[in-house]
Amino acid sequence: xxxxxxxxxxxxxxxxxxxxxxxxxxxxxxxxxxxxxxxxxxxxxxxxxxxxxxxxxxxxxxxxxxxxxxxxxxxxxxxxxxxxxxxxxxxxxxxxxxxxxxxxxxxxxxxxxxxxxxxxxxxxxxxxxxxxxxxxxxxxxxxxxxxxxxxxxxxxxxxxxxxxxxxxxxxxxxxxxxxxxxxxxxxxxxxxxxxxxxxxxxxxxxxxxxxxxxxxxxxxxxxxxxxxxxxxxxxxxxxxxxxxxxxxxxxxxxxxxxxxxxxxxxxxxxxxxxxxxxxxxxxxxxxxxxxxxxxxxxxxxxxxxxxxxxxx
Amino acid sequence: xxxxxxxxxxxxxxxxxxxxxxxxxxxxxxxxxxxxxxxxxxxxxxxxxxxxxxxxxxxxxxxxxxxxxxxxxxxxxxxxxxxxxxxxxxxxxxxxxxxxxxxxxxxxxxxxxxxxxxxxxxxxxxxxxxxxxxxxxxxxxxxxxxxxxxxxxxxxxxxxxxxxxxxxxxxxxxxxxxxxxxxxxxxxxxxxxxxxxxxxxxxxxxxxxxxxxxxxxxxxxxxxxxxxxxxxxxxxxxxxxxxxxxxxxxxxxxxxxxxxxxxxxxxxxxxxxxxxxxxxxxxxxxxxxxxxxxxxxxxxxxxxxxxxxxxxxxxxxxxxxxxxxxxxxxxxxxxxxxxxxxxxxxxxxxxxxxxxxxxxxxxxxxxxxxxx
Numbered sequence: 272x273x274x275x276x277x278x279x280x281x282x283x284x285x286x287x288x289x290x291x292x293x294x295x296x297x298x299x300x301x302x303x304x305x306x307x308x309x310x311x312x313x314x315x316x317x318x319x320x321x322x323x324x325x326x327x328x329x330x331x332x333x334x335x336x337x338x339x340x341x342x343x344x345x346x347x348x349x350x351x352x353x354x355x356x357x358x359x360x361x362x363x364x365x366x367x368x369x370x371x372x373x374x375x376x377x378x379x380x381x382x383x384x385x386x387x388x389x390x391x392x393x394x395x396x397x398x399x400x401x402x403x404x405x406x407x408x409x410x411x412x413x414x415x416x417x418x419x420x421x422x423x424x425x426x427x428x429x430x431x432x433x434x435x436x437x438x439x440x441x442x443x444x445x446x447x448x449x450x451x452x453x454x455x456x457x458x459x460x461x462x463x464x465x466x467x468x469x470x471x472x473x474x475x476x477x478x479x480x481x482x483x484x485x486x487x488x489x490x491x492x493x494x495x496x497x498x499x500x501x502x503x504x505x506x507x508x509x510x511x512x513x514x515x516x517x518x519x520x521x522x523x524x525x526x527x528x529x530x531x532x533x534x535x536x537x538x539x540x541x542x543x544x545x546x547x548x549x550x551x552x553x554x555x556x557x558x559x560x561x562x563x564x565x566x567x568x569x570x571x572x573x574x575x576x577x578x579x580x581x582x583x
Numbered sequence: 584x585x586x587x588x589x590x591x592x593x594x595x596x597x598x599x600x601x602x603x604x605x606x607x608x609x610x611x612x613x614x615x616x617x618x619x620x621x622x623x624x625x626x627x628x629x630x631x632x633x634x635x636x637x638x639x640x641x642x643x644x645x646x647x648x649x650x651x652x653x654x655x656x657x658x659x660x661x662x663x664x665x666x667x668x669x670x671x672x673x674x675x676x677x678x679x680x681x682x683x684x685x686x687x688x689x690x691x692x693x694x695x696x697x698x699x700x701x702x703x704x705x706x707x708x709x710x711x712x713x714x715x716x717x718x719x720x721x722x723x724x725x726x727x728x729x730x731x732x733x734x735x736x737x738x739x740x741x742x743x744x745x746x747x748x749x750x751x752x753x754x755x756x757x758x759x760x761x762x763x764x765x766x767x768x769x770x771x772x773x774x775x776x777x778x779x780x781x782x783x784x785x786x787x788x789x790x791x792x793x794x795x796x797x798x799x800x801x802x803x804x805x806x807x808x809x810x811x812x813x814x815x816x817x818x819x820x821x822x823x824x825x826x827x828x829x830x831x832x833x834x835x836x837x838x839x840x841x842x843x844x845x846x847x848x849x850x851x852x853x854x855x856x857x858x859x860x861x862x863x864x865x866x867x868x869x870x871x872x873x874x875x876x877x878x879x880x881x882x883x884x885x886x887x888x889x890x891x892x893x894x895x896x897x898x899x900x901x902x903x904x905x906x907x908x909x910x911x912x913x914x915x916x917x918x919x920x921x922x923x924x925x926x927x928x929x930x931x932x933x934x935x936x937x938x939x940x941x942x943x944x945x946x947x948x949x950x951x952x953x954x955x
Contacts, residue, residue, distance in 0.1 A: 476668035479635050482655040483662040484682035484729070498672040 303558075309551035317547040332548025334358045336375050336540065336556075340367040375553060378536040383560065384447055385532055386516040389454035393511045394504055396455070397462025398470075402492060404463070405470040406478075416467075419460045427457050428520045438525055445530045453525070454515035461514075462507050469503025470496065505568040516561050533557050585646040585736040585769055586611045587632060592641035592651075594627050601627040603793045604641070609737075609771060609786070614763050616784035617773045620816070624793040626741055629773045633739050634658045645736060656685075661730035663740040667722045669714040669729075676710040679728040686733075700732040703762070719747055723755060727762065737769040744779065756783055777817050781805065789813045808927060811934040814862050820891060823868070824860040825898035826931055831859050838928065841897035843876040846923045848939040854930040861898075862927035862936075865891065868903035870911065874918025883911055894919070 280288065309317050311328040340362050343351075351368065354360040362369055400419075404412060434453065435444075443449030473496060481491035497504075523535040537553040540546055587609040594602040602624040609615045617625040630636040632643055634655030643651045650658050661682075669678050676697055683693045701707045704724045709717065714725060723743065730738055743759070744752045760783050763770050774780050780787050781801045788798040789812075797809035808814035814822040827840055831854045837844045838861060845861065870892070878894035878901060890907045893900060896919070903919075905911070928937040 474666060474668065476664045476666055477670060479655075480662065480664060480668040480670070480729075481681075482635065483633060483660065484733075485656045485685035487656060490685075495670060 306551045306558075307555050309548055310555045312548050312551075314546060314548055317551070318545070329361070329548075330358070331361050332546070332550075332552040334361050334369075335546050335549040336552045337373055338362070338369045339371050339373050340365075341370040342367050374536065375533075375540075378531055378533045379556065381447065381526075381530055382516060382533040382557070385450040385454065385530070386512055386560075388447070388451040389458060389515045390508055390511040392451060392455045393458040393462045394466075394508050397459055397466050397507065398497070398500065398504060400459075400463045401466035401470050402496065404467050406475070416464070419463050422456075422460045431521065431524055434521070435524055445526050445528055447530050450522070450526060450530055450532070453521060454511075454518060458511040458514055462511060465507045465510070466500065466503055469500050469507075473499050509565055509568055512564055513561055586644075587737060587769065587771070588642070588644035588647075589628070589632070590642040590644065592628065592631060592643065593639045594624070594631060594636060595639045600793055602631070602638075605790075605793075605795045607788050607795060607798045609769060611769055612767045614760065614770045614783060614785045615772065616780040616787040617771060617790065618777060618780040618784075618787050618816075619775065619790035621775055622792075623790040625773045625775075625788075625790050628790070629739050629741055629771060632737075632771060633660055633662050635662075659733070659736045661733055661735040661738050663726050663730050663738065663743045665742040665745045667726040667746070669722060669725055671714060674711055674713050675706070675717070675725050675728075678714060678725055679710075679732050682729060682733045696732050697728075700728045703731065703765070704728050720751055720755060723747065727759075731762070731766065731768075735768075737771060738763075740770065740772045742773055742775070744774075759783065778819065781817070789816060791816075806925065807936070808862065809936050811860065811862070811929050811931070811936075814927060814929070814936075818864060820865050820902045820904075822862045822864050822927070823899075823901045824862055824929070824931075825896065825901065826858070826860045827898055828857050829859060830854055830857045831928060831930075831937065840876055845876060845921065847926050847928060848924060848941045850928060851938040851940060854928075854932070854937065856930070856932045858931035860929045860931045861921075862929055863901070863921050864925060865902045865904040867922040867925045868901065868905070869920045869922070870903060870905060870909065870917045871920055872918050874920040876919045877916055878919055880911055880913050880915045880917060883913060 308324075308326075310332045311330070312323070312326050313329050313331055316323050316326045317332075338358070343366060345366065348363065348366060348368070354363050359369060403409060404416060409415065438444045438449055438453075441449075443452070477495045477499065478488075478491040481495045482488065486494065517534065518532075519534045522532045526532060526535065533553065534557075537550055537557065540549045540553060589605055589607050589609075592602060592605045593600070605624075605628060617628055619625045627636060631638045631651070634650070634653060634657075638651050641651065642649045645658065645660075670681065673681070679697045679700060680693045683696060688696075697710070698707070701710055704727055706721060706724050706728060709721055709725075714722065717725065723746075726743070740759075744755055747755055756779060772780075772783065784801055786799060787801055787804050789796045789804060791812045797804055797813045804813060805817055808817065808822065811824065814824075825840055827838065829839060831838060831850055833850055833853045835847075836849050837846050838859070839845075840861065847861070876896070878896035880892055881895050881900075882893040884891040884893075885907060888907060889904050890909075890911070892903045892905060892911050894903060894917070901919070911917070924941055926939075928939060929935065930937060
């Protein structure tokens with residue numbers, strides 16, 4: 272008799288599965304690795320052919336990302352004396368001096384404000400709507416839910432021009448509020464549908480128990496339903512954040528200054544002398560918040576907190 | 584603790600009438616059972632008493648005050664759910680203290696009351712455990728703890744034993760009854776299990792299709808069922824119906840079953856039509872060779888001290904519960920007689936019992952119950 276069964280894979284199957292997973296991991300991680308690595312290359316290493324896998328790391332890309340620089344002739348440089356800081360030293364190699372901070376910091380902050388702002392708003396409105404759809408008799412409930420879903424049935428960019436005109440008329444172009452509202456409008460349908468599913472799963476008895484225990488409907492909602500919907504809220508929030516954080520097309524179209532987010536900004540760095548390491552550095556930093564957010568909420572994604580509390 | 588009076592209570596869900604004009608009274612300190620098949624409106628009635636559903640019309644008097652339209656949180660009533668509904672994100676102690684916290688009770692007092700409730704239920708040792716890992720019995724006790732800790736006006740329980748394993752149910756039923764006797768709290772308990780209702784209840788309401796068929800003590804309901812539905816629902820095996828097509832007149836002392844005169848308690852009213860049924864409990868059937876009314880034995884079920892004999896009679900199948908020592912063989916033809924004072928007569932058209940003159944059953948004073 273063989274030592275394996277229907278439910279447990281044979282060692283050979285496990286090996287094959289392991290190799291497939293490893294292969295997939297490599298395919299997905301190589302571009303990421305390449306971006307992170309390029310961020311620490313010198314501009315000449317970054318465009319070297321054949322590509323350099325082993326190189327001397329430098330922070331040049333990061334310095335270029337955060338600063339604006341002016342080229343000077345040797346006499347002027349002489350007059351300035353030796354470089355004052357390590358980053359001064361890096362730019363001096365190219366006969367340049369730092370003339371001020373770049374816009375990357377502001378753009379990054381814009382991304383944080385708009386990304387997290389719209390995620391919060393989508394989740395806030397989405398949870399309330401999902402709860403209402405899940406618990407109350409709403410007239411035309413199915414039609415309304417379908418209508419909400421239908422907003423996702425075409426690519427949002429198809430309505431780019433009308434939105435552009437609307438934003439201009441309303442004075443929302445290039446504002447944080449405008450972008451938050453836009454991303455919320457796109458995300459809310461996803462939030463309502465996902466969260467309704469999660470809230471449907473929470474037995475009504477919990478709220479009823481809370482009502483009997485002397486709490487109002489709203490108290491029952493936030494003290495009993497919300498903690499149990501945490502898993503669903505966390506995963507929905509991750510989806511919303513990933514969308515609004517990475518969104519490029521509307522950001523290019525609707526923002527140019529004050530409210531410009533990082534995605535349309537990062538490519539503009541290339542313009543200044545094919546500075547691939549700076550672009551890669553910006554991209555690397557841009558990846559971090561979503562990664563941190565996902566890792567922080569991972570616990571909620573994996574934990575089924577209602578396990579065992581209700582007999583089914 | 585409180586008396587609960589249900590008056591003309593009605594609940595509609597759209598076109599569906601879940602509960603029709605119900606009336607009954609739950610006395611202070613009673614263990615009161617709402618019994619009926621699924622979909623009969625018993626749970627809806629309980630939820631209306633709790634305030635989880637608002638009645639379409641009618642009154643719910645809690646200690647004389649109409650609370651029919653008062654929200655659940657303001658009624659001071661505890662509810663034990665079938666699925667327990669323990670808050671999964673809190674440990675046992677927080678679950679039990681939750682209703683007290685909502686009243687803004689000082690922490691020391693909350694601790695004392697939770698300790699007391701835990702002591703009564705014997706769950707002091709699990710107070711700091713999460714509810715997720717508890718056995719179903721312990722979860723049941725925690726749910727009870729959450730109910731008793733508030734010292735509410737009444738306890739409402741929706742099939743609280745339904746989620747337990749069969750072996751454990753018996754023990755929990757005893758615990759529940761003992762707890763009730765100790766606290767003397769008015770308890771309204773929903774079940775579809777007639778045995779559970781008979782075993783635990785001081786009084787029982789039998790509901791069917793949104794209608795209260797009868798309410799009274801378990802003995803009253805068992806001995807004097809008000810309708811054929813109640814007679815059929817209570818008892819295992821249920822009451823036998825020997826149907827016959829003949830109008831029963833007021834004042835008669837016998838009915839004619841396939842040509843045989845069978846003595847019955849004197850009737851006080853007549854059937855509306857020509858269809859009637861004689862109700863006889865299996866334990867009130869006697870097998871005797873001299874009985875003029877006869878039947879063929881078609882099955883015998885041995886149950887230890889008693890046996891259930893199924894007989895084919897001219898008026899339909901009849902089950903008799905007799906001592907297992909009595910020799911009965913399948914295929915035998917035997918004479919039957921019935922214990923006269925225990926018989927019921929029904930109008931088979933309306934399903935209602937006829938009022939009868941009775942001397943006594945089980946040595947109790949006879950009361951005619953025509954509630955419902």
